[in-house]
Amino acid sequence: MTATAWTPVLAWLGRGVALAGAPGPVQAVLMAESVRGGIGRGFRALAGVHLTFGLLLVSWALGLSLAPPSGLTLRLLKVAGGALLLWLAVDGFRSRQPAVEATAQRRELPPAARGSLAILLNPGAWLFLGAVASPLFASATHRGGTQTALLVALALVAGAALGDGAVVVLGGVGVRRAGERTGRWVRRALAIVLAALGGWLVVQGIT
Numbered sequence: 419m420t421a422t423a424w425t426p427v428l429a430w431l432g433r434g435v436a437l438a439g440a441p442g443p444v445q446a447v448l449m450a451e452s453v454r455g456g457i458g459r460g461f462r463a464l465a466g467v468h469l470t471f472g473l474l475l476v477s478w479a480l481g482l483s484l485a486p487p488s489g490l491t492l493r494l495l496k497v498a499g500g501a502l503l504l505w506l507a508v509d510g511f512r513s514r515q516p517a518v519e520a521t522a523q524r525r526e527l528p529p530a531a532r533g534s535l536a537i538l539l540n541p542g543a544w545l546f547l548g549a550v551a552s553p554l555f556a557s558a559t560h561r562g563g564t565q566t567a568l569l570v571a572l573a574l575v576a577g578a579a580l581g582d583g584a585v586v587v588l589g590g591v592g593v594r595r596a597g598e599r600t601g602r603w604v605r606r607a608l609a610i611v612l613a614a615l616g617g618w619l620v621v622q623g624i625t
Contacts, residue, residue: 434577437546443503443615444543447536448582449589450510450608451529457590459529464586466533468579471543475571478551480564486548492541496623499539503616506532510609541619 444467452460487495509526537543558567589604 431573431577434574434579435581437574437578437581442542443499443540443612443619444533444536445582445585446608446611446615447503447506447532448585450506450605450612451532452586452589453604453608454510455529455590457586460586460590461583463529463533463536464579464582466528466530466535467537467582468533468575469530470534470537471578472571472575474537474543474547475551475575476568478547479555479558479567479571483552484544484548487541487544493623495539495541495544496619499541500616500619500621500623502535502539503612503619505616507609507613507616510605510612 448460448463448467451463554570555567558570
């Protein structure tokens with residue numbers, strides 16, 4: 419590949435990090451999972467997020483293209499995404515002990531599945547794919563072919579995973595080392611954040 423072809427790859431590695439640095443539902447879910455169950459649970463949720471996001475981006479890089487969701491489709495997506503966050507918030511409030519202990523007492527949705535749903539039911543992710551990713555990959559393909567488009571997709575996922583990994587480490591190591599009392603209050607605060615985000619999405623979808 420020429421230096422010109424590498425330019426969008428390097429640029430989108432940095433943009434992937436910036437994308438993860440913008441607080442949103444995905445980051446709230448990752449933080450909540452890592453605080454509840456430690457760094458291992460957080461990274462399993464992160465794997466679900468970025469395997470799903472990566473598969474979508476690779477599909478776009480290979481030529482799949484959809485218009486940004488709008489109208490009824492966008493409303494339904496907002497309601498579904500909001501309902502997921504509200505459910506995660508309720509689950510967070512019910513869990514008065516770390517998830518690694520609670521799992522032995524009741525069955526629950528695995529962290530990787532929670533991460534995957536956080537992407538699939540996230541209106542922002544689909545708007546990004548339709549409004550930003552499609553023209554991005556068209557430009558990358560024009561510059562260096564499908565190979566460049568795939569490298570851009572992988573760079574974006576890698577950058578986002580690096581940024582989100584910092585969120586997981588903060589929650590799974592930093593917060594949990596502060597003690598159980600602090601962790602309990604942080605879990606409750608994160609549940610409130612998830613509930614607020616979920617309620618906002620539901621209201622947006624209904625009105």
